[in-house]
Amino acid sequence: MKQDPYIDWFRQATPYVHAHRGRTFVIAFGGEAVADPSFPDLVHDIALLHGLGIRLVLVHGARPQIEQRLARQRLALRYVNGLRITDDEALACVKEAAGVARIEIEALLSLGLASSPMQGVRIPVASGNFVTARPLGVLDGVDYRHTGTVRRIDRQALRERLEAGAIVLLPPIGYSPTGEVFNLSAADVARSVAIALGADKLIFLIEETAVTDRPDRLVSSLLPAEVEALLQREQPFPEDLTQALNASAEACRRGIRRAHILSRRHDGALLRELFTRDGCGTLISAEPFEDLRPARIDDVGGILDLLRPLEDRGVLVRRSRERLEIEVGRFLVLERDGMIVGCAALYPYPADRMAELACLAVHEDYRQDGRGDKLLARIEWQARQDGIDQLFVLTTQTAHWFRERGFQPGSLAALPMEKRALYNFQRNSQVYVKPL
Known part of the structure; x- marks a missing residue:
């Protein structure tokens, strides 16, 4: 039966639909996104996430809208050491721009025309004074005026709005508690x-x-320490x-x-990142996204799924x-977001000080970036x-793959006696040996 790509994708997305339901996501985007003619498409995707039972907090920027208003008054935001200075005139523009952007987003989230993807959707939107801020103050002799930093979040009030479905x-x-407003x-x-x-995701x-x-090659995942190293690059x-x-x-x-970093110019980036295994952005995770570890009993189904195509082909x-x-x-597995994408097994013969490497396999969609070498290196270490x-x-x-990695042709006589007794002459497998 011919597979329907749409049905196949939908079935693959199902585990993520279940996994995300009831979770809390914080999504941030800039004022550039709000000003883009394609912004309604992003809002439709956000509405879809809400409809799937995901609790959402949206944080929007307003930089181009602020700069536009400043330009009309022949003013500009000043930056010192990468930090903006918000004086009285700039703050007025900040408040106006943020208010207009908020209203535009609320209007799109309220859209319910029969001809739109949001037909029949009713999404309550909550805004308010959930963020308490303090002034950045004077740094190195520079007064940053109304530029501030977050002091406290009213988590209880936020949770109440989210639990109410907003x-x-x-x-x-x-x-601030004194009634001041900060940019x-x-x-x-x-x-x-x-x-x-x-939150479950940022x-x-x-x-x-x-x-x-390098140009056009996405870094799919990073750990916090790797982010720090990356930011210390000269460029x-x-x-x-x-x-x-x-x-x-x-x-x-x-x-x-x-945490996920996506290009908002990639149409459907949110859906692709959240409902496919490999996504389309860069994942920052507290723990490795892809883990090489000893296999457990509940990995057997995943290992079988991985090995079956190779068994069917006689490999x-x-x-x-x-x-x-x-x-x-005996097995090691490479697990990627809950899916077994690689495995290898080690069968030792201690009396002969030899061991067999067996079942080295990597899923066909992940045979790049040296996963086979990673499995081999861990087996050799073990x-x-x-x-x-x-x-x-x-x-x-x-044979060629193993020869490229230091294995040399051997004879049946080179194998441990116990293994020789089990040799399948009908398969006529070639023997390759690597000294450690």
Whole structure:
């Protein structure tokens, strides 16, 4: 039966629909997104997330709207050491721009025309004084006036709005107990809100491409320590990407498991990132997104799914579920967001100081970036720890791969007696041996 790509995608997305329901996501985007003619498409995607039972806090910027108003008055925001100075005239523009942007977003979230993707949708939107701020103050002799930083988040009030089914909408503005208004960084607000709520995800939709290590090559995942190293490069990143990276790393250090940085210019970026395994942006995670670890009994189904295509093609010897359950302690697995994408097994023969490398397999969608080498290196390390001097493999179709990695042709006589007794002459597998 011919597969329908749409049905196939929908089925693959189902685990994420279940996983995200009832979760809390904080999504930040700049004023550039609000001003873009394609912004309604992003709002439709946000409405879809709300309809799937995800609790949403939206944090919007307003920089182009502020600069537009300042330009009309022949004024400009001043920056010192990368920090903006917000004087009285600038603050008036900030308040006006943030208010207009908020109203435009609320209007789009209220759209319910029969001809639109939001037909029949009713989304309550909540805004308010949820963010308490303090002045940045005087730094190195410079008074930053009405530029502030987040002091506290009213988490209880936010949770009440979210539990009532509302989308919470926050501008880049904070308030002080003395009634002052402060111009804040949207990234600072988003990070602080995510930490205060213990959000499940913090998501930044930025103007640039997400993080790349060379032209057009996306860095799919980073740990907070790797973010710090990346930001110390001589060539600086664009400001919105730098802010998103800093905020994401800090959020992960403060208990947020995952932060995502996406290009908002990528149509459907939110849906692709949240409902596909590989996404389309850069994931900052408190723990590795892809983990190489010993296999557990509940990995047997995933290992079987990985091995079955290779067994069908005769590359690997077929193994039953029962046998795998007995031997699962011999396996290492590469797990990527809950899916087993690679495995390998080690069968030692201690009396001969040899061990067999078996079932080395990587899912066909992930045979780049050296995952096979990663599995081999861990197997070799484990073998050395066990006092093994030689590693051998039996193969019918992948001899070249092993030869490129130091395995040399061997004879049946080179194998441990116990293994020779089990040799399948009908398969006529080639023997390759590597000294450790």
